[in-house]
Amino acid sequence: MLPFAGGGAAFYRTWADRLPASVELRAAQLPGRQDRMAEPPVTDCAELVRSLTDVLVDDARGRTFALFGHSMGALLSFEVARELRRRGAPAPVLLGLSGWSSPRGGLPHSRYSDLSDEEFLDAVRRLGGMPQDVLDEPDLLRLVLPTLRADFSVAESHRYRPEPPLDLPVSVFGGTADPFTERRGLEEWQRETTAPVTVRHYPGKHFYLADHADAVAEMFTADLRAARDLADGTRTDGDTHD
Numbered sequence: 001m002l003p004f005a006g007g008g009a010a011f012y013r014t015w016a017d018r019l020p021a022s023v024e025l026r027a028a029q030l031p032g033r034q035d036r037m038a039e040p041p042v043t044d045c046a047e048l049v050r051s052l053t054d055v056l057v058d059d060a061r062g063r064t065f066a067l068f069g070h071s072m073g074a075l076l077s078f079e080v081a082r083e084l085r086r087r088g089a090p091a092p093v094l095l096g097l098s099g100w101s102s103p104r105g106g107l108p109h110s111r112y113s114d115l116s117d118e119e120f121l122d123a124v125r126r127l128g129g130m131p132q133d134v135l136d137e138p139d140l141l142r143l144v145l146p147t148l149r150a151d152f153s154v155a156e157s158h159r160y161r162p163e164p165p166l167d168l169p170v171s172v173f174g175g176t177a178d179p180f181t182e183r184r185g186l187e188e189w190q191r192e193t194t195a196p197v198t199v200r201h202y203p204g205k206h207f208y209l210a211d212h213a214d215a216v217a218e219m220f221t222a223d224l225r226a227a228r229d230l231a232d233g234t235r236t237d238g239d240t241h242d
Helices: 009-017 045-059 072-087 117-127 138-157 183-192 213-236
Strands: 067-070 095-098 170-175 197-202
Touching: 009 213, 045 072, 045 138, 067 072, 072 095, 072 138, 095 213, 117 138, 170 183, 170 213, 183 197, 197 213
Parallel strands: 067 095, 095 170, 170 197
Antiparallel strands: none
């Protein structure tokens, strides 16, 4: 599970109770937040993708796995899947992408990282997702602002590279009133894989996921079960994976 800009692994803590016992939840903790607060945050998307892939290759050795991310985490999940393919490493059986349109069209919003602190925080408030008690507390804001800015720089440093489509199913989720994810942008993910893409919409804006976590987790679990069964059936038929 990969986080949104400014988010940490703790956001997905409650998902452990939403997933079946057969699924072990692993949430990535990026530098610069929570128990990694002392580490400088990463600002370059390609660098972060390489680091995440390094960890995943080692952690998922011999295991069936899937990737899920919201917002910036969706972009990172997609690029990690492509980096795994470049390395000839095993692929996830399913890609879950929430709150982010296909990157073929470029960044889904204007550049925020170059704004003044006041303008930047105004933009963050409009997006939602940041607890109000943090926004109202200057000392807390000083702690989280560098990491939040760094995460927006990660998304803004992304450069889409045309590559052959992946060969894995994709589950796409979005809020009906999210300005970042118009319906067409979500449907454009179909161009990034030769396998089926399922797009689901829920009421809400960019952080619709906070209100619909139960429904999203249920649907993602169902898709994961189907994808895992398909992968097991493929291996049973004699195919092997490098």
